[in-house]
Amino acid sequence: MPQQIPVVDYLELGDRPHLRARECTACGALYFDRRNACAKCFGTEFTARALSNHGRLRAFTFVHRVKRPFVSAIVELDGGGVVKANLLGVEDPEQITPRLPVVLETYAVGTDDEGTEAIAFGYRPQGGEK
Amino acid sequence: MSSGDVWIIGAAMTPFGRFADKDLLDLASEAAMGALADADTSMADIGILAMGNVYEANSHNGQRLQKQIGQTGIPVYNVVNACATGATAVRVVMMSIAAGECDSGLAVGVEKMGKMGMLGGAAKPRPDKKVYQPKGRYGSVLKTEGVLGTGLMPGVFAMAGMEYALEHGVTATHFAKVAQKNHAHSTLNPLAQYQKEFSLEEILSAEMISYPNTLPMCCPTGDGAAAVVLVSDAKLKTLDPDVRRRAVKISASVMTSDPWSKSGQVQPDVNTLTRQAADMAYEKAGIGPQDLDLVELHDCFATAELLHYDNLRLCPPGGAGDFIDSGAPWRDGSIPVNVSGGLLSKGHPLGATGVANIYEVVTHLRGEAGARQIPGAKVGLTHVIGLASACAVHILEAGVRR
């Protein structure tokens, strides 16, 4: 198996890939990026928290006028966290219903000149898993 | 005794469009000198200049403008605040007058974008060897646009619209009706970048940019400038009766940024800051949405306008789809919205937009809007929002005729 690296550091690879957020220890606010202080409560301590791989679709758009059209989605994760990623396996806006249940899926999105694979994540409607 | 009110006594804008033969300062000068002439004043009387511009914000365009229209040693503020840049320039002048630092000021907004494309951004040259290296606060090893969703304007405003659509049963047709209205309105505005009507069918079947927004549901890029002259209440009292008669009162001027929200880090929240700005403005002015004769709101995309019907309390919560269906925001409806053609058709030279929508409302309140005049307009609201985010709402009232 080739060397792998996540496209963003809040994606944890391994046996069970999942997202990991920085959680404010004072108020529980979740951040995918490093923060100097919490934007909600101004606290300065954070701990790592694993987020659920299941969630519900909150918003989407089919992006055209680009080389490879894609579907962008906002997903509310079960148990907390809101994330943006591509929606996979959906061809038509008519297939999308309010609060559609979705599941995280990872896939290789590119390879660098040293053979390392970049692993991205997206969400696929539940029941539509590969 | 001064009331502390601040008044607009001069307003002007250039046509919006693409002007290869004019540079940024030509456009800014045209608007600035237009507003000064409209106010029957000159740079000799101006105590502060605020210049709003986005793309060339590090060029000190306020001072460069002075070299074209008058160098008098007054303080100049160069401001940039996303799509709220022009409105921010107006507020800088207003706050200076309210603080008693001066009694008369000039705010200018200008942008020269040309035909820069919508989803733009030229690619950087590639290094010889590609080796994934985590960068920035997300530790990203590659450009995530298109890989982890979209963060570009068309997609962001499309997703904001679809969130509302999923929640309230709004359809792609509802959003298209917004564009149909604004393009129809623009046929009466000689200053608009486009003055062409589209049928609903033409809009729905046009090239898809970011579902549900098709090409005529996205604002164009372009060039343009707008300017306003503001004075204190005390100063107004000393001016010519013709200037006083045409003066328009700033009954509320509010600026907000986006408060923390659970989803804000992945999906800019264009709603909360607009709601907060609108509510504060209505309270400050003692005016409700039902009192408005016209609204110029930030329709950068058709989806955005529909959301802002709700955010600005023009319709009951969740009722934006019914609101456009009812015809209420058409120029002959109960609350005309974007009778200028809006950003969708009038155009959106970023720095100019937040001044130009004030120009539009002022012109109606003075009864000088010609073919597109809303008859008897006495009260109007302007709204701009830029991602980051910044929002400004102004409520303007016709002066007492005296």
Ligand SMILES: [Zn+2]
């Ligand atoms: Zn916190």
